[in-house]
Amino acid sequence: MTQEQNGSVGIVVPQTLHFDTPLTLACGRALPEHDIVYETYGQLNADKSNGILICHALSGHHHAAGIHHPDDRKPGWWDSCIGPGKPIDTNVFFVLSINNIGGCNGSTGPTAINPETGKPWGPDFPPLRCRDWVESQYLMMQHFGITQWAAIIGGSLGGMQAMRWALEHPDALRHCIVIASAMKLSAQNIAFNEIARRAITSDPNFFEGRYLEHNTLPRQGLALARMVGHITYLSEDGMKQKFGRELKTGNLTLGSGSDSDVEFEVESYLRYQGEAFSGSFDANTYLLMTKALDYYDLAREYNDDPAEAFSHAKCSFMVISFTTDWRFAPARSREIVDALVAANKPVSYAQIEADHGHDAFLIPIPRYMDVFHAYMKRLKQELGHAL
């Protein structure tokens, strides 16, 4: 096999795994059966020690790397970091990326059929907590015969899942890589999520979440939710650089336009993002995911003491933040680091200078890549790879 450098994993085919035993959830209810859609990249080694689990963020899914068709214009959402010679090097590691339950990209979620009613779950889908994702990911780990991940890696909400793994299944991972994340959301974060939810639920086509039964979609509401979200993923500087006050047509048509007129580039961008999202994402999933985010509190059941929480972990941690990320600010990452130091756990931390706001974790910023590569080098060494 040739060892490619900085390449793509190429064409990947999503797989589906069906679980027919009930999955008990944090809310007390159970999913009677569920599907998980996933992709894998790289080869699992003989002793199954080179597995890496990727946990996705709010609107993420299983398609993290490579392309589905030769003419795909856009690769997977984390193609910048996963592939031959990339930080998550598929020449060395076996990478599993799944669509979480509650999602809308093929894994069982609100758009799936509720076996008890024969209708889409819709708003009746059980509320989920981050730990439910961890438990369903644990079932995936067992399916592959893996007893310990080389690493669990996630950005944003994905980082929250990775940390929860370290507390719930401490023997099941050697490294936990937490990027642009936090131990709990701030009031400001929750406030933005609430605006997004209200945008969706006040859409006339929402029908109390039963829009599929009415053969419609709350597209306006979902688009608005995404537009608000998008502003919080970018930084002020990043927006200024990307759009400035550039006009779409080159000249201002003050007073002559109707409401639908788009004059500034940034308006056009946000509308495009909102519309694209509202055609591909499920509104109930968005509500469910933002609620799971809001309720996440790493240390709640550990006397609200993050150091006590992390005292249960057995893995090493790498924490990365980005200077202009105000959604998950560097201070939130530093709280994670401080708690880990107080718990006497091995931890490294880098704060990357970047203009891209929260979205920076998806972008191959040179220093980010250097730090990521340097840390991953020790994982390779643990596997006995000559470097």
Place this chain on the structure above:
Amino acid sequence: MRFDLTLIQPWINEGSRVLDLGCGDGTLLATLAKQKNVSGVGLEIDPENITQSLAQGVNVIEHDLNLGLGNFRDNSFDMVVMTLALQTLRYPHLVIDEMLRVGRECIVTFPNFGHWRSRWYLSQRGKMPVSKFLPYTWYDTPNIHFCTVKDFEALCADKQIRVLNSAVIGADNNQSPLADRFPNLLGVTAVYHISK
């Protein structure tokens, strides 16, 4: 390895927990981990050094020492080390207070501005000393708080800091009986092992 780093190793106990302030490329912690089973973490601000430390398998936290050590709990380390960084700090005395709060014992190494070459340079040329060891101009230098062996000992006396051990490294990058006798004149680098 830099001689001050070699010199301080016997003062660090097997299996202890070490915080290295300004850990550079991580050489000290990597060596201590290998030879003394020390579990350590470094604080560093330079991106290149942080990457080098990570690549050496050293745990490193991006941190500006001028912000203090408020993130670290009292007595949470057996040893807090700071090599050749004292002179770069905005408030060196406050950082030493913080080191003694966070660590049970501390090691500080710093360039001795009392060395005869510095004195000679200043008295003969009337200009701030520039050398191979300290190559910066006065207006563009990371070194903003030079001190001498005597200055440091006076600070320790003022703060009632115990000096458990001390040594100087001479111009030949080694220890010598003569430099031990006249540390403030012949020591290029001073090395102190201190506690509360």
